[in-house]
Amino acid sequence: MTDQAVDTDGVKLSGHAATEGHFLGRTRELKELCADIERAGLDTLAGNKPPRARVLLIAGGPGSGRSALAGELVRRVAGRYPDGVLRARLADADGTPVPAERAARALLAALERPAPAGASEEDLSACLREALAERRAIVLLDDAAGAEQVDALLPDTPECLVVAVSAGPLTGISDVRPCTLGGLDTKSALELLTRRIGSVRITVDPRSAEGLVEACQGHPVALILAGGWLAARPKSAVADLAKQLHAEGDEGTPLSRLFALVHHGLAPTAARTLRLLSLAPAGLVDAHTASALAGCSIGAARSTLDDFAALGLLRPVPCTPPQYEIPGCLHPLLRAAAEAHERPAELQLARARMLERTVRLLQSCRAVTETDNPQAREKLQGMPSALRFPSPQAAAEWLEARRPALLGAARLAVADGELDTLARRLMAQLVKAMVAHLGAHDAAPDLYGVHQLVLDVAERRGLPREKAAALLNLGDVDARTGRTAQALVRYRAALDAGRQANDPYATGRAMESVGGAHLELGDYERAADWFGRALAQRLARDERADAARLYGRIATAHTYAGRYGEAQRGWRAAVAVHRKSGDVGAQARALSELARVQEYAGRPEESLRTCQEAVEWAHRAQDARLRAALHLRLADTCEHLGDPAAARLHRGAAERILGDEAPGTESEPENTADACEIRSTPAED
Template sequence: MTDQAVETDGVRLSGDPAGESRFLGRDRELKELRADIERAGLDTLSGRKAPRARVLLIAGRPGSGRTALAAELVARVADRYPDGVLRARLSEPDGSPVPVARLARELLADLDRTVAPGADEDDLTAALREALADRRVLLLLDDAADAEQVDALLPDTPDCLAVAVAQGPLTGIADVRPCTLGGLDTKSAVELLSRYTGSVRITVDPRAAEQLVEVCQAQPAVLTLAGGWLAARPKAAVADLAKHLHAADDQGTPLSRVFHLTYAALSVSAARTLRLLSLAPAGLVDPHTASALAGCSVAGARTALEDFAALGLLHPVAGSPLPQYEVPGCLYPLLRALADKHDRPAELQLARARMLERTVRLLQSCRAITETDSDRAREKLGGMPRALRFPTPRAAAEWLRVRRPALLAAARLAVADGELDTLARRLMSQLVRAMVAHFGTQAAAADLYGVHRLVLDVAERRDLPREKAAALLNLGDLDARTGRTAEALVRYRAALDAGRAADDPYATGRAMESVGGAHLELGDYDRAADWFGRALAQRLARNEREDAARIYGRIATAHTYAGRYGDAVRGWRAAVAGHRRSGDVAAHARALSELARVQEYAGRPAEALRTCQEAVEWARRAEDTRLQAALHIRLADTLDRLGDPAAAGLHRTAAERMLREEPEDACEIRSATSGD
C-alpha cells in the first residue's frame, strides 16, 4: 500500500515550513523497541522455535506521534528485511475497521501475487501467509482496530517482523509488550514549534515556549496546530498563543482547544469548506473533491487546501504526482462534530451529492479520452468544462491510479445508506467503465468484483431483482474470465432467477446464454446446446435477429465440440443467413469461416474450399485483413490435401503479403478446441 506523505498523527513533518524531515525525539522509545526485536520470546525461552512473526506494538492516542514513531523504527531496521516493507492502514478515518479481506488483497497486490477476484477472507489470508512464507519482510500495520485484524495478517514465519500501531493493547496476541506513548520531551517539542515560528520567537522567550509545550501536553499533533497558528501570525509572540489557550474553556483536550482556536480564526467560507472535508471518501481530498463539497471553483479549493496544510489541518500525501491531502485521523471526529452542529442534514446530503456527481463527471471524462476514434466521445469531452478534462489518456490513467482508494471509498459511500439511487448507479457504472478502459478487465478484476458486490448487497437488502440480476451477471462474467467457471455457473443461474422475478427479458436471455457458455467451458456440450437453444427461442420470439444469428453460432460451436458435425454445419448455415439478412458483413465473413472449418472436420474438403473462398470475399468487403490472411492459409492447407500444391503456394504468398502489411499477428476467433 502507498506510503503516507506526512505521518497521520506524527512528528515526521516532510511538509513543514522549514522543509525538514528529520525525526524529532522518542530516543528512549526507539531504543526500547529495537531492544524488543532482539529480546527472546516466550517460545525461544521454552526451547521452541517461534511459530510466527514477532509483533511490536506502539500504543497511543491519535495525535501522539505513534504512526511517526512506527515509520521511523521501520526506516531504521528495514535493512534487516531484504524483501522489503509492506504497509497497511487498518482503520477508516471514522475509526471503523477495514475488512481483513480487503487488507489481505492489497498486501498481495503489493507482493505482485494475483488471487481470484471472488476469493473469501480465509483464502486471501492463506494466500498472504503462503506468499510471505519464504520471505523476510517488515509489516507496518497502522491504526489497528483490534487484535483479530492484526492476527489475521501475521506471517507464519519468525523471519518477519510486524510493527502494529493501535490506541490500546492488542489482547489476544501472545508475547506483545506495548510501547505506550506520552508527550515529547521538552527539547524536541520546542524544536518542533521552532520549525513553524522560526528560532527568533523561541529564543526571545524560551519560558513562554516551554509553557506552551506544557499546555499542549507535548503532543505532536497539538504542537503542529499551535505552530501553524503562530506561522500564520508572524507578529504574534509565543506567549500570546499560551494566553489564548489559558483563557479558553478548560473543557476538552488540548487538541480540541488548539483546533477550535485555529478554526475560529478562519473565514466563514474557509471554515465551512474545512468541516465539509469530513465527508471526503477515505479522508483523501483533492481540489475537485473540495470544490464539489464547498460549491466553489477548483482554483479556490486548491488555495484553501494549501492554506489548511500550512496550518496543520491537512497532511499532503507523499509521492503523489497530483495535489492530494489527507484529513488527519485525530481531527476527523472534531470536523465531523462541527459539520453536524453547523450544517443541516439536507446541506450535508447536498454536499455529498455534489461530490459524487463531480466524481461521476470526472470518470466520464477519464473514460471518454480513451475513445479518440469516437465522434460522440469527442463531442462529449468538448462540452465539459476545461477543469474536468484530462490533457492526455496517460494523465487520465494516472489520475485514476492515484485516486483509486478514494474512488472505491466513494462507491462504498454511495450505497452506505442501503439505497441504490440514480447517482449511485451512475457512479458504479462510470467507475467500472473507466477502470476497464484504462487497466483492462483482467487487471481491474478485483476492484470490479468489489463494486459489483456492493450493488448485489444493496439489491438483496432492498429486494431489487433487476439490479440483483445485473450484479450477478457481472460477477459471473468476472468469475468466468478468471477461470472460476463453476462459480460463474452458480452466479448465472441465480441471475436467471432474478431476471425472471423482475420480468426482465434482457437479463433472462443473457443469463440463459451465459449458463450455456459456462457449460460449454466445463465440457458439458449437450447442456450447453440446450441452454443456447432456450436463449435462441427467446431471441426469435422477440424478433431480435442479430442476437439470434450470434446464438446460432454458439449452438454450432457446442455441436462442433461434441463431434456432431452435421448439426454444427446446419447451425453455422443459419448463422450465416442471419448475419447476411442483418447486413453485418464482418460477422457474415467469420460465420462463413467457421462453417468452412466444420465442413473440413466433417470430411467435405471440396465444400470447405468453396465456403472458404466465399469467406475470403466477405472478409475483403469487411476490410478484415487478419481474417483474410488466416483464410488464405486455410485455403492453402485444404488445397494441399486436395493435391494442388501450386494453388496452395499462391494462397500462402497472398497471406504472407497481408501479414507484412498488417504488423500484428494474424489471428482468428476460433470456435473449436485447441486440439482440433
C-alpha cells in the first residue's frame, strides 16, 4: 500500500522551507522519537504482550511545526512499515474537531475498505481495526483535539505505529510517548529566514537577524510571516522589521504582532479580502471563493491569493484546480480581524455571496454531464464563461478537489441559521452534482450527512414536505445498509410529515417503504397491509404503473408467508394492469412471477402454460435475458413433469438466446431518484 493522504495535512511551515520543501532543525526531537519506537513499553516491561499500537505524541501549539515534524518522522521510518502510511486530520482549519466517524470513514476509504453510509462511530472504528489487524502500517493523526478522537482510531495491533499531533497531552491513552515542541533553534530559524529573503540582509546584519529570531521566539509561522514581509520589501533591512515589532509592544504573541504588521501593510482592498477569508469553509480557498467573498473579479482574486501565499498567509494545496489552505494558527487571527473591522451585516452578505456562487458552480458542474439534455445545454450556455467547466472531467476534478469545502459550506450554512434558503439550494445542488459524477452508491456516505442537514433545516423552519423527503432518503440508506429497524422508524416519521404536508408522493412512498421494511423484518402480514394502503392511494390517483408494482409487492409478501392463492391473485392483478397500460415487458415479467408462484403451489401444469405465455410476451418485448430465464424455468418444470426431451429443448433454446446476445451488454442505469431526491427545494436548476 502506498502513502495515503486523507484530507489536508496541517501547517507544514516549521522545519520546512516554504520554497524548497527541506526539513530544518528538530534533530534532538527526531532522535528521541525514533528511539521511542524501539523502546520497550509498559506492557512489555510487565511481561505482557502489547495490546495496541505504539502511540507517539508530538505536542505543541498551532504553527509550532508539529505537523512538519510528524511528517518528517513518518518519512524516515516509513521503510519499516511495508503497508504504508495513512494520514487523517482531526480538526478543521478553525479548530473545530472532526468527528471520529468522519476520520474513520476517510481512513477506510484510503484502505479501499467499505464503510456503510450512516454507520455509527463504534461500527466504523471496529471496521478500521479489522482492516489494520493484519497490516504493518503508520497512522498519522494530525491536529487531534483530544484523547477520545485518537482512541477511536487506534489499531488493535502492536505491528502498527500511531503518530498523533496535538496541542496537549492525550490523557486516558496508556503508554503514550510525548515530545513537546518549543521554538526553532537560532541556526534553523536563520536558515528559514534565509530561504525566504536570501542571505545578504542576514549576513550584513547578523545581530539584527538574531534579534528578530528572538523577538519571534523561534515560532516557525511567525518567522515565515517575517520573511514574507521582508521579501515584499527588498529595500527594508532586517533591523527595520525588528524595530517595528518592538514598537508594537509586548501585547499578544509574536505571531499575533507579526500578523497585525503584515495586515496593516496590505492595501485596503487586499486587507479586506484577507479578513473575509475567515469565512471560507474548511479553511480552503480558491479564486471563486475569494472573488465571491470580496466581490471582485476572479482574476483579481487569483492574483491576491498568490500574493497572500508569497507572504506566508496561505499555503498552496497541490491539486487541480489550484486552491489554498488557511494555516490553522492564523485562522483565529483572521476571524478576530474580521470581527473588529467588518460589520456583522457585511460578513453575512459576504457569506451569502459565497454560498450563491457555490450554488451556481454546482449547477454548472451537474449540467455539463447532461450532454443529451437541450434544456441543460441552454442553461449552461447562459452562465458566465467563468462559471462553466470545459468538460465533464474538469467538473469532476473540481468536485473532488472542493468536496471537503463543499460539505463544510453546507454544514456552516445550516449552523448559521440565517441563510436557510441558500442552505437548502446549496444542499439540493450538491446532492445532484455528486450523484451525477460519483453515482448514488459512491456518494451515499457524504449524502447521508447532507440529508441529515436537510432534516435539521426542515425541522427548524417547519417544512413538513422537506422533512418527509429527508426522512425517506435517510431511511432508504439505513435500509440498504442493514439498519432496517432504524429505517422503519424514519419511514413512519416520514409518513406523519407527508400527511402534515398533504403530499401524496411522500405519503405513498412512505407507506410502501414501511411495507418494505416489515417485509425485510419478516412481518409479512404487516407488509401486505401497508402495501395495500399504498395501493389504495395509487388506484385513487389512477397511477397504473405504481399500482401494478404494488400488486406485485403484495403478492411477494403473500408468497413469503406461504399464502399462494393470494399471491397468484396479486400477480394476475399486476398482469391485468400492465396489459391495460401497454407495458409488454412488465407484463412478461409479472407472468414469469405468476408461473413461479404456481410452481410453489404445486401446480406444474398451470406453471408450464403461464411460463409459455410469458415467453411469448418476452419475445414481443425483445427481452432476451428474460426469455432465456423463462426457457430454463420451463426446462425445470418439464423435468418435474417427467419430460426430459422437452427439458433439453428448452435448455438448448436458452443457450442459443444467451449466445446470440451481444457481449458487454450494459445493465440498466441505477435508479437514483428515490435515494437522492431532495424535494420542495426552489425549482431553479
